[in-house]
Amino acid sequence: MRNSIRTAIIVAAALGATACGGLKLDRDRPDEFAVQRQAPLVIPPDFDLTPPDPGAPRPTEGTAAQQxxxxxxxGEAARSxxxxxALRSAGDAEVGIRTMVGDPQTHTxxxxxxxxxxxxxxEGDGQAARVAVPS
Incomplete structure (x- = not known):
């Protein structure tokens, strides 16, 4: 029993090693001494941008609420x-109207x-509408 488990582990390890490219020791490798240095980055001469303020949102992104x-x-859709x-005839809402409505002293x-x-x-077309007059 122990020999069959060991054999299965060795076979699985050998199959795993061959799946990763085998056990070749004479494969082609890049020459680490043939690496060339890249030219340093150069700032363009018209680089006149100012850095952003810390914590300020990016100008193209907007606020989280807008996103x-x-x-x-x-985005905003065109209104019919x-x-x-209807909005023009309704007029502008009073400032603090929600506070006034929620006030217990407001009579509703x-x-x-x-x-x-x-x-x-x-929702329907009104064909099945009925009127009931309470007595």
Whole structure:
């Protein structure tokens, strides 16, 4: 049993050595004394760039938020005429409007489930629409 395991290990090692190019000792090797030196790098005469500020983003990359928006949505898309007119008629939002809406002193009206029902209604052409008047 031990001899067969040893034989299998020796055969596997021999096959592994032949897969790596064999056990040739007279193969062609590069001459390490025939290496030539490369010419040093030269700075061009019109090299007038200033080094970037430490920690500043690269000018071609932008911020991480811009990169994420670009990756998710593919940049700014052209708006349709309807969207442009709706935005123009809506006007600009007040500064701090989100703070005012979230304030407990702001009086709001709870529309109940009606608004949620409208928002989650399936999209359709309206042929199957029904009206129900509560009594």
């Amino acid at each position: 994420a928006l670009e990756a998710l949505f593919g 005429a309807i969207e442009t007119s 009206v709870d529309k109940g489930n009606a608004t949620r029902t409208i928002l989650v209604a399936p």
